[in-house]
Amino acid sequence: YEFMRRRSRNWKLLSQYPGDYPLPIVGNGFQLGFDADDSSHKLMEIWKKHGRTNFRMTVGSEEWVLLSNPDDIATILNHPTELGKQVERNTAMAPFFGNSVSTSEGERWKTIRKLMAPSFHFKTQEKRVEHVNKYCDSLFKVLDDHDGTVVDMYRYLRPYMFDILCNSLMGVDSDLLSTPDHPYLKASAKVVNIITQNFFSYWRNIKFIFQLTPFYKEMTETIKTIRDTSTVIISERKKELKKIIDDTKNNNRNVDVDLEEILGNKVSDDMCLLDKFLLSKIYNGEPLPEDMINDEITLVSWTGHYTTTMTMAHTLYCIAKYPEVQKRILEEQKSIYNKDFTRKPTNTELTDMKYLEAAIKESIRTIPTVTKIGRQLKNDLEFKDGRKVPADTTVVVFYEAVYQDPKTFHEPEKFNPDRFFEPMHNHAFVPFSAGPRNCLGFRFAWVAMKATISNIIRRYELSLGGPGTEPQFAYRIVTESKNGLQLRLKKRT
Ligand code: HEM
Numbered sequence: 106y107e108f109m110r111r112r113s114r115n116w117k118l119l120s121q122y123p124g125d126y127p128l129p130i131v132g133n134g135f136q137l138g139f140d141a142d143d144s145s146h147k148l149m150e151i152w153k154k155h156g157r158t159n160f161r162m163t164v165g166s167e168e169w170v171l172l173s174n175p176d177d178i179a180t181i182l183n184h185p186t187e188l189g190k191q192v193e194r195n196t197a198m199a200p201f202f203g204n205s206v207s208t209s210e211g212e213r214w215k216t217i218r219k220l221m222a223p224s225f226h227f228k229t230q231e232k233r234v235e236h237v238n239k240y241c242d243s244l245f246k247v248l249d250d251h252d253g254t255v256v257d258m259y260r261y262l263r264p265y266m267f268d269i270l271c272n273s274l275m276g277v278d279s280d281l282l283s284t285p286d287h288p289y290l291k292a293s294a295k296v297v298n299i300i301t302q303n304f305f306s307y308w309r310n311i312k313f314i315f316q317l318t319p320f321y322k323e324m325t326e327t328i329k330t331i332r333d334t335s336t337v338i339i340s341e342r343k344k345e346l347k348k349i350i351d352d353t354k355n356n357n358r359n360v361d362v363d364l365e366e367i368l369g370n371k372v373s374d375d376m377c378l379l380d381k382f383l384l385s386k387i388y389n390g391e392p393l394p395e396d397m398i399n400d401e402i403t404l405v406s407w408t409g410h411y412t413t414t415m416t417m418a419h420t421l422y423c424i425a426k427y428p429e430v431q432k433r434i435l436e437e438q439k440s441i442y443n444k445d446f447t448r449k450p451t452n453t454e455l456t457d458m459k460y461l462e463a464a465i466k467e468s469i470r471t472i473p474t475v476t477k478i479g480r481q482l483k484n485d486l487e488f489k490d491g492r493k494v495p496a497d498t499t500v501v502v503f504y505e506a507v508y509q510d511p512k513t514f515h516e517p518e519k520f521n522p523d524r525f526f527e528p529m530h531n532h533a534f535v536p537f538s539a540g541p542r543n544c545l546g547f548r549f550a551w552v553a554m555k556a557t558i559s560n561i562i563r564r565y566e567l568s569l570g571g572p573g574t575e576p577q578f579a580y581r582i583v584t585e586s587k588n589g590l591q592l593r594l595k596k597r598t
Contacts, residue, residue, distance in 0.1 A: 124161035132163030141305035145580035173506035179532040183540040191479030197303035203400035238449035257589035274378040292330035301581035335402040420468040425567040463522035565594040
């Protein structure tokens with residue numbers, strides 16, 4: 106009786122939102138179709154059908170409320186305690202990233218997030234710009250070889266971004282840019298697709314069947330490759346730390362690192378992220394177990410390089426597609442670098458690149474890097490308009506819908522960076538999420554994207570790859586083009 110009572114109460118609350126009547130067992134699941142790559146498109150159709158506003162869906166036994174209203178997005182993302190991720194999404198991601206900061210809850214999440222946060226503080230930006238600029242020279246060497254020809258930007262931007270992260274956060278030189286066919290790059294390119302399939306293909310949760318399929322084998326091999334790469338990075342850094350200690354003992358001191366901190370296992374803000382994981386004893390007074398460090402390094406290496414690469418590549422594509430935007434970015438660059446057009450940017454100059462920033466934002470709006478994020482409610486939640494959503498519901502921030510809503514973005518079909526100079530709702534555009542569980546790496550990502558694009562655009566004229574190369578975007582957990590991102594780069598004289 107209690108179960109029935111709760112169900113009917115929940116249904117009463119949920120049915121305040123538009124949505125189709127759910128069938129027994131499957132709910133509205135069939136409306137998502139059977140092709141995971143197409144489910145985002147299907148959800149957009151449902152959003153339009155119900156009046157381009159927040160709507161509800163029942164997927165299997167789960168209740169979803171999908172939000173496109175910025176007021177309600179502000180309510181969920183800034184909530185101090187509703188920080189739990191959608192259980193289904195975590196199930197899809199956990200085989201790759203275990204119980205990492207992005208997938209964990211409660212004390213583990215809080216402790217690790219606190220340990221990591223100083224590595225992403227705004228004070229670190231100056232140092233990050235230097236790292237990006239250094240690796241840009243290696244990128245130029247590779248891209249110069251393709252002068253005038255069509256090149257897949259993913260192929261070189263991914264290893265480039267991975268090398269920057271590895272050097273800047275892990276203190277290890279990886280140089281994947283010189284081996285773009287490296288097994289890590291091949292494996293990590295499969296992650297988005299596999300997680301998206303796990304998420305939308307419910308039969309995969311029937312483990313004994315899934316384990317018999319080739320998909321399972323592919324997933325296991327992919328996980329092994331990316332986690333083994335983290336093991337190598339961790340052991341390289343351990344060796345380096347040992348060398349620093351030995352060198353110091355032999356009076357050959359490496360000035361970069363404070364030995365007392367290392368020997369005393371003290372963690373300082375200046376240390377690279379991996380040193381913090383290796384040296385801290387925050388976890389029950391003991392060093393962090395190796396598999397826990399592996400979870401975090403695998404997550405940060407993957408998410409940090411993949412999302413940033415996709416956003417940069419898609420922005421370069423938009424710049425190539427809209428020559429007037431390219432012209433205005435270039436004019437802004439000329440106004441900053443009129444004396445020396447090849448000089449690398451400083452952090453202050455990056456903040457002056459307002460039009461470039463608007464162009465990156467408009468690229469994210471039209472090709473959202475992250476298409477949805479979810480929170481699974483622990484308690485009932487009341488939104489600004491007085492409607493309540495019951496505990497256990499999954500509340501989804503449906504970015505694609507927000508970005509295509511004419512109430513929020515006037516003439517959403519137009520590519521218009523200038524819209525970001527107009528006043529807008531402060532939660533209309535939160536691609537890095539917001540509130541206590543926002544993206545830790547957003548400052549790092551901004552620095553990397555702005556510095557890289559500023560350097561690239563001053564060196565090369567960008568145009569589209571031509572017939573047959575138009576990107577085929579798939580809106581997976583991260584948006585990516587199935588046939589790469591082909592652009593023609595021509596060195597400026
Ligand atoms: C353009 C690039 C990026 C975009 C669009 C992006 C977007 C996001 C979003 C939307 C979330 C929230 C996910 C959710 O609530 O389900 C998130 C979380 C996170 N991001 Fe990013 N991100 C980017 C780059 C980075 C970089 C460069 C790093 C690290 C080097 C990073 C590390 C993280 C971490 C660790 C979390 C989990 C935070 C937590 O749960 O407490 N991201 N990111």
